[in-house]
Amino acid sequence: MEKGTKRTTIYDLAKLADASPSAVSSVLNGTWKKRRISKKLAERVMAIAEAQGYSVNVQASLLRRERSNIVGMIVPKYDNRYFGEIAEQFEMMARARGYFPVVTCTQRDPELEFEAAKELISYQAECLISTGATDPDRISAFCSASGVQSINLDLPGNDAPSVISDNYTAAKDLTNLILDRCETELGWRGPLRFVGGRLTDHNTATRLKGFISAQKERSIGVPDTHIMATGYSAQKAAQALVSFRPDGPAGLFVNSTISLEGVVGWHSKLESGADQIRYGCFDWDPFGSFLPGNVGMVEQDVSSMLNRAFELIGKPATSNEPVLVPCKLRAFHPNS
Amino acid sequence: MEKGTKRTTIYDLAKLADASPSAVSSVLNGTWKKRRISKKLAERVMAIAEAQGYSVNVQASLLRRERSNIVGMIVPKYDNRYFGEIAEQFEMMARARGYFPVVTCTQRDPELEFEAAKELISYQAECLISTGATDPDRISAFCSASGVQSINLDLPGNDAPSVISDNYTAAKDLTNLILDRCETELGWRGPLRFVGGRLTDHNTATRLKGFISAQKERSIGVPDTHIMATGYSAQKAAQALVSFRPDGPAGLFVNSTISLEGVVGWHSKLESGADQIRYGCFDWDPFGSFLPGNVGMVEQDVSSMLNRAFELIGKPATSNEPVLVPCKLRAFHPNS
DNA sequence: CTGAAAGCGCTTACAG
DNA sequence: CTGAAAGCGCTTACAG
DSSP states (O other), rough: OSSSOOOOOOHHHHHHSSHHHHHHHHHTTTTTTTTTHHHHHHHHHHHHHHHTTTTHHHHHHHHTTOOOOOOEEEOOOOHHHHHHHHHHHHHHHHHHTOEEEEEOOTTTOOHHHHHHHHHHHHTTTEEEEESSSSSHHHHHHHHHHHTTTEEEEEEEOOSSEEEEHHHHHHHHHHHHHHHHIIIIIIIIOOEEESSSETSSSSHHHHOOOOOOOOTTTTTTTOOGGGGEESSSSHHHHHHHHHHHOOOOOOEEEESHHHHHHHHHHHHOOSOOOOOEOOOOSSSSTTTGGGGGTTTEEEEEHHHHHHHHHHTTSSSOOOOOOEEEOOEEEEEEEOOO | OOOSSSSOOOHHHHHHHHHHHHHHHHHHTTTTTTTOOOHHHHHHHHHHHHHHHHOHHHHHHHHHTTTTOOOEEEOOOOOSSSHHHHHHHHHHHHHHHOOOOOOOOEOOHHHHHHHHHHHHHHOSSSSEEEEESSSSSHHHHHHHHTTEEEEEEEEEOSSOEEEEEEEHHHHHHHHHHHHHHHIIOOOOOOEEEHHHHTTTTTHHHHHHHHHHEEEETTOOOOOOOOGEEESSSHHHHHHHTTTTOOSOOOOEEEHHHHHHHHHHHHHHOOOGGGGGGEEEEEEEOOGGGGGTTTEEEEEEEHHHHHHHHHHTTTOOOOOOOOOEEEEEEEEOOOOO
């Protein structure tokens, strides 16, 4: 409970306990047992430390040990449940493993991404997880130049191990769900439309493949005009749809909850035929099941992905072939 | 681009540049101009540093300077837009001011909160912002014992300056909005019900006051049974409503988007009379405007709150009287 | 059972 | 214009 401008150090404690700084240090970091320091001294030191509100200067301690315990993560945004959950679970899991997690949000900006990575490395991060990074290879290169391990999450890279969702299978499953619902509820057989994302984005491209292939298996051809991958934002999704005024049944594969916002906005403003629309979304949001027309959503398995990522930490990279993690498909009740 | 187990240090650079470590250090941290080091040497050093992929060991640098640049923030959850936005904006604003932001998510667990605070202080955080903390005073006490500044955000404390939303006014405005809509759309005049949160929670209590007082001004008395502040979770909100089967018009003041989930679930399962229900929510979610029956939401002004908080950093505390920041009320189109 | 000493990588008054 | 030296707070072989 000392009040002062300077924080208490082991030297202060040593003086108060009438012991050497070495002994104090050893008591405080738990090595006193094997240094065979007397229980009596140990207890005295611990009591004094407690009374002084002492807390170790980790900066100094880790500098000496040449460690940092920091595992860094960069994440694009907290504006959907997916990344929010990733950040949250990452923190908990890292802490449970004795690391000090530092998560940085990089606003989907490649420059910020790289700056954040450099800063984390300056702070001696021991491992860096790049989540949904636009340019993961640039970060991996910088990391490896600094002797720091890097791992890609959500979006794969070539120069470091990657853990990503099995986008292809999940997209296929979702497409089949939408098709089934269109058939049973509307008596309509497709083809569906694909809304949101960018085709240059790996995940979008993979999902599109699943989308196409599910329909191909039913002998449904998808015209190019049905692919509306115009970007990541509610406005862009809404824009893509502005010229689309359905005159009968229609089905949409919505890529990400961000696009979903735009789709729902468009849907709610249709003056007629809204009940002839069905859609499903790749990504999860708790309000999803209450949105009219929404038949189901894909929830990515964040815990499993992170578990796989943590398994890679500290291990030498064997292969950069992405680890694929299955997603969960959540189907909603029929819109009768 | 050196590859090796050891990171490059200023000593390595000094050897390569044939200069002293002091000179290298000074070149690299920008003080070389005032130390009048020759431009020639400076440029040589910088070129070599670049070539070696050198990045300063901030741990060592800040230890020497007796600083850390770290500003810590603890936040309960990323499971709604409010806290997600707080974390995101905090990071950007901190970075813009030259700090190294570290955000920790504490799962609404008082113990985790305190542990996280201690850890942040061990890492020499210079200031700690406690957002929505269950026991902010405990954290303030620990901080002040370590000579670290602390600031409360979202939820006030007694032992450190607080920046919070003007819950009373916003709740009153929201209540008035719901009442107005009930009157014009349903021809019904209340009283409304209050759903979600805990009365022991400061914000809930304050919002409840605004809720009551708006109705009092219209001479509407609110029976105790209309106050259903049974906790923070979708299930609890849904549970509270399970026995409530309206046989006519009804209006709900929903406290937080977490409770909103429960309310919307309940609402969507009503077999009849759903169109006679109106509700508004204290907190913002982008899907809010698409939820049937939702007349409007309160959006807390995250930027302003954080601006006020940053103004306090580094300044000696003058008063612990909470700073109140106005909220924005977002009204949705009539559900005619 | 315990302490003196060296050193983690940096910075900065001080003395040329 | 530049370097040697001390020191930030800790840890840990080493020598009693």
